[in-house]
Amino acid sequence: MKxxxxxxxxxxxxxxxxxKKTSQPDKNVKPLKPELDFSQYxxxxxxxxxxxxxxxxxxxxxxxxSINGNSGNNGNTGYGQSQNxxxxxxxxxxxxxxxxxxxxxxxxLLMAHKLNYINKGGKNKDAGYRGDALTIVISGFDSSNNYxxxxxxxxxxxxxxxxxxxxxxxxxxxxxxPPR
Numbered sequence: 001m002k003x004x005x006x007x008x009x010x011x012x013x014x015x016x017x018x019x020k021k022t023s024q025p026d027k028n029v030k031p032l033k034p035e036l037d038f039s040q041y042x043x044x045x046x047x048x049x050x051x052x053x054x055x056x057x058x059x060x061x062x063x064x065x066s067i068n069g070n071s072g073n074n075g076n077t078g079y080g081q082s083q084n085x086x087x088x089x090x091x092x093x094x095x096x097x098x099x100x101x102x103x104x105x106x107x108x109l110l111m112a113h114k115l116n117y118i119n120k121g122g123k124n125k126d127a128g129y130r131g132d133a134l135t136i137v138i139s140g141f142d143s144s145n146n147y148x149x150x151x152x153x154x155x156x157x158x159x160x161x162x163x164x165x166x167x168x169x170x171x172x173x174x175x176x177x178p179p180r
Contacts, residue, residue: 053177053178053180054179056177057176057177060175060176060177061176067084067085068084083131083164084128084130085129085130085131085134085161086162086163086166086175087166087175088135088159088160088161088162089159089162089165089166090136090138090156090158090159091158094156094158095138095156097150098138098156101148104140104141104142104148105141105143106141107139107140107141108140109137109138110137111134111136112134113127114132114134114135117133117134131162131163131164131165132164134161135157135161136159137155138155138157138159
């Protein structure tokens, strides 16, 4: 009988102790950061939005060879001196400012003719892959697939095409990504 009474008292004490709430949160306990959720990529058969550098280089190299052949040398990779677009450079600060809007779920990169090219008679004309004629317009959209504009009602366009505006120094001057 004594054992039962002690067991019941221990159970009541344990239940009371576990249910007691403090009125002040512990200021020494830091909240956990939420883990990144890449589950949406698993639905597409991907592990994450990131790919290994060697995979990226295989993809980049294939594209560069398709537009340039392997003639000429730009001093870095052996890819030609063609005026075809190799890449676009976007101002990271402008992109960060735009992406502060947390309703933006995805970013769409839209190929476009530069306004200068259009104004010089190129409207609706195929420009191929020419850096002096092409740009990308960057627009975000939400989970309902609706475009989201900047607070000023605009989208990003200030991209610099390479080969016209390629970095001349540093690892970013190479057409391929160096290994880490």
